[in-house]
Structure formats: C-alpha cells, structure tokens
Amino acid sequence: MIARPVAQKHNGCDPNAFLSDVLDTGLKPTPGSGVRPDRTNVDLIYHNDNAFNHTMPSYVGLLCLNAARSGGVSRVMSFATAYNALLADHGEALPRLYQPFWIDRQKEHDPADTPLLQAPMFEYDGQQLRARLCLHQVRNGYAMRGESLDDRTQGSMLALDEVFARESLTLQFTMTRGQLQYCNNIETGHSRTEFDDFEDPAQRRHLVRIWLRDHGLRAYRG
DSSP states (O other): OOOOOOHHHHHOOOTTTTEEEOOOSSSOOOTTTTOGGGGGGSEEEOOOOOTTTSOEEEEEEEEEEEOOOOOOEEEEEEEHHHHHHHHHHOGGGHHHHHHHHEEEEEOOOOOTTTTTEEEOSSSSSSSSSOOOHHHHHHHHHHHTOOOOOOHHHHHHHHHHHHHHGGGGGOEEOOOOTTOOOETTTTTTEEEOOOOOOOGGGGGGGGEEEEEEOSSSSTTTOO
C-alpha cells in the first residue's frame, strides 16, 4: 500500500534479498570489509538507507522482533530541518556538500565494478532537496583510497555531525517487540544509538527491514 519492495542486496536472485535482518553479527564495519554498520551494535549516525548505491529506496520499513538489553534508541530528523540548521550556522560548509564525495559501496556491486561511488551529499533540482548522507561510508571511502580528508571535506562533515547532535531537532523513541516504523528515506534521516545486547542469542536485538520504491527496477541497482 506504500510502494513495492525492492532488493537490499546486489544478488537480486537471492529470495531473501527483499528482506534484511538488522542485528549485531559481532563483525566490525571497517573500510572495504562490506560489513554494513546495521549488522553491528555501533552508533548509526543519521543517514539515508542505501545511500552508497546509485538508486536509494523511497521508504524504509522496520519491524522489531526483539529490543536490546540497553541502548538502541531510534532517532529521526528531517533533512530539510538539518539543512536549514546548516544554512543558519554552517553556511560555509554547504558548497562542499553539493560536490562529490568518495563512498564505500560495501561490496554490493559486480566484481569488475569499482568499489567506490562518487556522489554529493545534497542536490537541489529547483523543487526538491535531495540528501545522500552516509558519513560512515564516506570516511571509509577516503580510507580505501588512502586519502586524508582535506580541510573543506572534514569541515563539512564536522558541521553535519554538529547538527545531527542537536537533540532539539530530533525525535527519539525505543522500538519494542511488534512495533513497526516507516520513514521517507529521501526526506528523513534515521539513526540508532549504540546498544548492549543479551547473552542469549534468542533475546538479542533483532529487527527486520524492507525497502520500498515504485520507480526504476526492483533489482538492487534500481
């Protein structure tokens, strides 16, 4: 009723590609590892889902099967609100955010394809502001190239970090078993705090995710 499900993995032939388990695998999301941060317990800074792909989903749905022992607080923020805060307090950072960044594609691509995507964090077509925010994958992307962040790039990302840290711009809540969350992936950033899990695997934090989009192909690249 919202939009059609689309693949969350490059291997779109996999029957499980349209649903994804969000849980801590114990792995670390290091540069080029292909380990997505949502498969760990680290703090997830505000982002669009699949911002490291050419075509992002329009909407993201989450179903909570189990909550964490502590932490794992969900947070959402309007990208328009974040942009206006940048415009008011960090206007010098905005021009850089409209220019391309190197982004780790998390190994979701053809073997012969480049492991990095180059894209800006903000685009405006005269009618709609579009965001592609994935600070973790950007930092990994530059590490994979062996490049340090220059002052403008580092400054623009620190400006985003500062705005994202403002609790006054944030809606926070903790999902409990059986609850559903849907958000507009183009206009709304979502996040999750670091969490501490139960020892019993059957009790550990576990969400199921779906991506929805009506335009393009249902395959991962869209």
